[in-house]
Amino acid sequence: MWLILITTIRFFTGAHLNGKTYNDATWLQDASPMYRKRRAAYTWWRRKARIKRAAWRNAIFWTMALIFTALAWSVSSTLIILACMSPALGFVTFRKARSALYNPVASSNSDGHITQLWIMKPKTRRALNHIKRPAGMRKRPGLALPQELERTVRLREIPNEVKGAVVREIADEFDGQPPTALKLLMDPNE
Numbered sequence: 001m002w003l004i005l006i007t008t009i010r011f012f013t014g015a016h017l018n019g020k021t022y023n024d025a026t027w028l029q030d031a032s033p034m035y036r037k038r039r040a041a042y043t044w045w046r047r048k049a050r051i052k053r054a055a056w057r058n059a060i061f062w063t064m065a066l067i068f069t070a071l072a073w074s075v076s077s078t079l080i081i082l083a084c085m086s087p088a089l090g091f092v093t094f095r096k097a098r099s100a101l102y103n104p105v106a107s108s109n110s111d112g113h114i115t116q117l118w119i120m121k122p123k124t125r126r127a128l129n130h131i132k133r134p135a136g137m138r139k140r141p142g143l144a145l146p147q148e149l150e151r152t153v154r155l156r157e158i159p160n161e162v163k164g165a166v167v168r169e170i171a172d173e174f175d176g177q178p179p180t181a182l183k184l185l186m187d188p189n190e
Contacts, residue, residue: 011061014054022046 010017023031023042031047045053070078083089102118109115120128158166 011057012054014050014052014057016046025049027051 006019007017009015010019016022023035023046025031025047027050030049030052031042035042035047048056067078067082070081083093098118101121101124103121105117105119107115107117
């Protein structure tokens with residue numbers, strides 16, 4: 001029990017775990033440059049000041065302890081938080097996902113400038129085409145659906161004062177011959 005307590009104190013305070021001193025490194029000052037010549041005997045870790053070793057050990061230990069405690073509490077929340085906090089992981093994930101779903105295509109313009117484009121892989125496009133879309137969402141935006149094209153045309157009666165003005169104007173354009181019938185086409189969406 002005593003050994004575990006001493007080793008734990010040495011670990012968190014930055015001392016060497018075996019209790020030996022290897023050089024003239026102190027709490028706040030690294031070892032003197034003369035110890036750099038024998039790198040096998042005096043590694044960079046042994047030459048560090050005690051406070052720096054303590055900072056390294058505590059940073060790694062408490063970070064891992066916090067991560068494992070959070071994983072025991074809620075795995076999904078912890079993974080989401082870790083993913084959000086890791087820009088490097090996010091960048092690598094983005095690149096891997098883009099490479100899995102898209103093919104890079106290079107094209108050169110007339111001025112010699114080369115542009116790289118990303119085109120969706122055929123198997124990805126086929127998989128996305130099989131996904132059922134919600135009602136009202138068009139497969140191709142801007143194109144009319146067949147049931148929209150089959151609607152019947154609705155007509156409305158023209159008011160008399162408008163009808164008289166239109167008949168006179170058309171009669172003037174057609175050498176005095178009035179139209180036989182006027183019909184107002186309605187917007188199918190009304």
